[in-house]
Amino acid sequence: MDNKKLKLYHELACWWHLLSAPEDYEEEATIFKNILLQSCPNLKTLLELGSGGGNNASHLKKYFGITLVDISPEMIKVSKKLNPECEHIIGDMRDIRLGRVFDGVFIHDAIMYMLTIHDLRMALETVFVHCKHGGCVLIVPDAFKETFSPKTSHGGHNSQIRSMRYLEWVYDPDPDDSTYITDFAYLLREADGSIHIEHDQHINGIFSRREWLENMKSVGFQVRIVPLEHSEIESGLFNAVLGIKP
Numbered sequence: 287m288d289n290k291k292l293k294l295y296h297e298l299a300c301w302w303h304l305l306s307a308p309e310d311y312e313e314e315a316t317i318f319k320n321i322l323l324q325s326c327p328n329l330k331t332l333l334e335l336g337s338g339g340g341n342n343a344s345h346l347k348k349y350f351g352i353t354l355v356d357i358s359p360e361m362i363k364v365s366k367k368l369n370p371e372c373e374h375i376i377g378d379m380r381d382i383r384l385g386r387v388f389d390g391v392f393i394h395d396a397i398m399y400m401l402t403i404h405d406l407r408m409a410l411e412t413v414f415v416h417c418k419h420g421g422c423v424l425i426v427p428d429a430f431k432e433t434f435s436p437k438t439s440h441g442g443h444n445s446q447i448r449s450m451r452y453l454e455w456v457y458d459p460d461p462d463d464s465t466y467i468t469d470f471a472y473l474l475r476e477a478d479g480s481i482h483i484e485h486d487q488h489i490n491g492i493f494s495r496r497e498w499l500e501n502m503k504s505v506g507f508q509v510r511i512v513p514l515e516h517s518e519i520e521s522g523l524f525n526a527v528l529g530i531k532p
């Protein structure tokens with residue numbers, strides 16, 4: 287099982303902001319900014335790994351100088367349009383080495399594409415080598431093993447010329463392994479009114495709180511899990527992994 291051919295991040299990347307619009311991220315980006323500044327009041331430079339279409343960055347860039355890394359050249363192109371003032375780099379969070387350190391490192395939902403403990407561990411090592419001593423790391427997985435529940439949701443947006451609606455179906459066929467599945471159905475309406483439908487299956491990784499804490503510690507971070515409050519998410523289900531590099 288792998289995610290090499292995900293349509294959303296490759297041939298459909300130009301639809302990303304109609305699935306997930308920058309304005310939808312304002313509340314959570316404010317939460318992330320506040321935690322980062324509480325942990326590291328002098329934080330000025332931030333590395334985001336798996337930055338996607340740059341939605342978080344479109345808010346965080348008002349406070350920090352951000353370098354954005356994503357494995358998909360198509361998503362980097364989408365993000366560059368939204369965030370032309372940010373540095374963009376194509377790379378894999380498991381092995382990219384930029385040869386410099388940042389005041390903070392941030393990974394949002396892209397961490398869900400680490401499918402094994404080995405992958406997770408590689409991403410955490412990347413985070414560690416790019417974080418300065420005394421700097422902080424904020425990682426926001428969609429769920430831990432303990433907080434996962436199957437769900438179905440839908441959404442989408444209109445632009446002046448095109449529109450998209452999607453259905454997202456999240457389920458876990460084998461709760462004993464480290465993955466679950468997100469199936470997407472996309473309805474894509476073109477400027478001439480024609481509609482086409484695409485299906486995309488994303489495999490996501492999921493780990494327990496203990497696995498998160500153990501791996502963050504063994505990479506070298508001081509770590510804690512921080513509950514977050516968001517107006518649209520049930521209390522207790524939104525959590526971040528917050529680390530400090532001693």
Ligand SMILES: C[S@@+](CC[C@H](N)C(=O)[O-])C[C@H]1O[C@@H](n2cnc3c(N)ncnc32)[C@H](O)[C@@H]1O
Nearest residue numbers: 336338339340341342357358361378379396399
């Ligand atoms: C859900 S999107 C992230 C959206 C982002 N939170 C935003 O603000 O727009 C997930 C991203 O993770 C990226 N990704 C998946 N595996 C990756 C890896 N190994 N290294 C870097 N990026 C990765 C995908 O290309 C995709 O752009």
